[in-house]
Amino acid sequence: MNRRRFLQSGTAALAWSAAATYVPTTFAAADKPVRVGLIGTGWYGKADLLRLVQVAPVEVVSLCDVDQHMLSAAAGLVSQRQKSGKKPRLYSDYHKLLAEKDLDVVLIGTPDHWHALPMIEACKAGMDIYVQKPTGVDIVESQSMVAAARKYGRVVQVGTQRRSTPHLIEARDRFIKSGDLGKIAYVEICCYWHMRAQGNPPDAAPPEWLDYEAWTGPAPMRPYNAWVHPRGWRAFMEYGNGIVGDMCIHMLDMVRWMMDLGWPVEVSSTGGILVDKASKANITDTQHATFDFTDVKVVWTHRSWGEMPDPDYPWAATFYGEKGTLKTSVFRYDFIPSGGGTKVHQNAKMELEEYPEDKTEKDLEQHCAPAIRGHMKNLLECRESRAKPVADIEQGHISTASCILANLSMKLGRSLRWDPKTQSVVGDAEANQLLARPYRAPYVHPRPDAV
Numbered sequence: 001m002n003r004r005r006f007l008q009s010g011t012a013a014l015a016w017s018a019a020a021t022y023v024p025t026t027f028a029a030a031d032k033p034v035r036v037g038l039i040g041t042g043w044y045g046k047a048d049l050l051r052l053v054q055v056a057p058v059e060v061v062s063l064c065d066v067d068q069h070m071l072s073a074a075a076g077l078v079s080q081r082q083k084s085g086k087k088p089r090l091y092s093d094y095h096k097l098l099a100e101k102d103l104d105v106v107l108i109g110t111p112d113h114w115h116a117l118p119m120i121e122a123c124k125a126g127m128d129i130y131v132q133k134p135t136g137v138d139i140v141e142s143q144s145m146v147a148a149a150r151k152y153g154r155v156v157q158v159g160t161q162r163r164s165t166p167h168l169i170e171a172r173d174r175f176i177k178s179g180d181l182g183k184i185a186y187v188e189i190c191c192y193w194h195m196r197a198q199g200n201p202p203d204a205a206p207p208e209w210l211d212y213e214a215w216t217g218p219a220p221m222r223p224y225n226a227w228v229h230p231r232g233w234r235a236f237m238e239y240g241n242g243i244v245g246d247m248c249i250h251m252l253d254m255v256r257w258m259m260d261l262g263w264p265v266e267v268s269s270t271g272g273i274l275v276d277k278a279s280k281a282n283i284t285d286t287q288h289a290t291f292d293f294t295d296v297k298v299v300w301t302h303r304s305w306g307e308m309p310d311p312d313y314p315w316a317a318t319f320y321g322e323k324g325t326l327k328t329s330v331f332r333y334d335f336i337p338s339g340g341g342t343k344v345h346q347n348a349k350m351e352l353e354e355y356p357e358d359k360t361e362k363d364l365e366q367h368c369a370p371a372i373r374g375h376m377k378n379l380l381e382c383r384e385s386r387a388k389p390v391a392d393i394e395q396g397h398i399s400t401a402s403c404i405l406a407n408l409s410m411k412l413g414r415s416l417r418w419d420p421k422t423q424s425v426v427g428d429a430e431a432n433q434l435l436a437r438p439y440r441a442p443y444v445h446p447r448p449d450a451v
Contacts (some may be wrong), residue, residue: 033057034104034383035102035103036062036103036104037127038062038106038108039064039065040064040114041109044109044132045107045109047363053081054355054357056377056380059082060078061089063075064092064094064096064097067209068092068209072090081357094121098127101126103127104127107131109132112132112134113240123151123156131157131396133158133253134240134404135400137404139400139435139436140436140445141436143401143423144447144448146448148446155383155386155387156389156396159391160396162253162330164371165368165374167347170346171346175319180324180335184321185295186296187255187299188318189301190251190316193315196284198276200278217440218443241407243283244284244289244302245400248289248302249399250315252399253396259296262293266290267409267415268290269288269290271410272284313327316329323337324337324338331348331367355373375389375390405425408431412428
């Protein structure tokens with residue numbers, strides 16, 4: 001389940017910009033630093049926040065978490081890293097953080113089942129937002145997040161940061177946008193890391209520093225065990241959408257961005273727990289999904305057991321074109337022209353010399369840091385212009401909902417046709433009933449027409 005143990009290192013690539021040419025961006029001319037708050041101070045919440053601190057004169061004024069140990073540790077780290085040296089205000093209830101209405105930007109780094117509600121409330125409070133992927137754990141949550149962003153005129157960046165990954169911007173422009181691959185009709189996306197939790201930890205009382213009731217929130221109440229928090233919640237469908245919702249969304253979103261694809265017209269999926277039936281984890285260990293974009297088929301596979309087909313590309317997208325093949329991952333890319341010709345290889349650049357604090361930051365995925373920095377720069381630029389960011393909430397919604405449809409297809413045992421205009425499954429009342437998960441009382445499920 002810990003992705004860090006699978007990570008590899010790379011060396012060189014272009015620096016980020018919207019056009020794959022590095023254009024330095026400074027915000028030093030601003031009269032006052034951007035005031036920032038973070039809801040969810042765990043692994044990726046801190047990674048996102050500290051990358052923002054690296055690229056702009058921001059002031060982190062508020063942190064919120066239901067884990068008091070995690071909250072306190074994050075406050076100490078932030079005070080060391082931000083220019084003012086100040087410790088942020090601390091909250092255990094995000095409503096109180098948002099009620100201050102003194103923030104320009106809110107970052108949301110909570111577990112997946114807690115993305116929608118604070119994001120919608122932040123829109124109402126007049127703040128711009130960086131929310132981790134996926135947008136919601138169900139499709140109606142995700143629809144409601146788009147509706148809130150549009151209703152309140154907020155700039156919302158989703159943490160699908162492949163769109164800001166320097167070497168992937170280069171690969172897109174050099175081989176796809178240029179036409180060097182020719183027509184692309186088939187793309188394979190995959191994750192073969194053994195990231196599904198194995199074992200059966202005993203249920204236990206939650207630690208006294210964790211408000212487990214609040215942590216669970218609108219999700220079903222499960223007995224607490226050592227996997228649940230921190231980070232192990234990905235083992236349970238109650239809090240997310242399995243490996244498809246965690247890893248497929250990144251690769252699918254990357255393909256959509258590289259190829260300018262919108263909604264799939266049909267989604268189908270098969271799979272299940274085929275091998276590791278003893279684990280307490282209830283997410284699939286094997287799953288196959290096809291996203292049909294009419295002239296382009298994007299096919300996902302994950303398998304958390306056995307050998308991987310290509311150890312250099314364990315989590316990847318491979319574009320098959322008439323003129324060649326392009327293999328891409330967070331670590332590298334390779335272009336192989338058809339019929340001979342010059343192959344091209346490029347590794348990701350870590351930017352460790354430019355940002356030496358990345359070398360020692362606990363749990364940081366160093367290969368992702370440049371992409372997060374690019375994503376944050378884009379968010380701040382769009383705050384000023386009020387333009388849609390590269391991973392706008394609607395783009396995040398399309399990729400999120402497509403992955404959720406894959407899980408629903410597997411559950412129902414049939415393909416699902418999607419109508420983006422009505423935001424519903426065509427001719428399938430049973431599937432449409434599953435677009436919103438039941439919320440645990442007293443939480444109320446958001447609706448697009450009631451945000």
